Amino acid sequence: MKKVRGVLFTLLLAAVTVRVMWLAIEPLVPYLVSVTAVVLVLGFIYYRMTRW
Known part of the structure; x- marks a missing residue:
């Protein structure tokens, strides 16, 4: 559960x-x-002016 909360917090922070x-x-x-x-x-x- 702690890992899921960390991932959700990271996604929320990225969205903000x-x-x-x-x-x-x-x-x-x-x-x-x-x-x-x-x-x-x-x-x-x-380019057009300097082209030979």
Whole structure:
């Protein structure tokens, strides 16, 4: 019983940790998508300009 309680406590702690991390990261998702798109576009332009 003690081992089961320990596993359940670990799962609960993991779930709370994932939830807190998601709440911290969720507002940044639009910025991350925007930055990724800009970097891809600039990289494509740079690749086309420097290609022989």
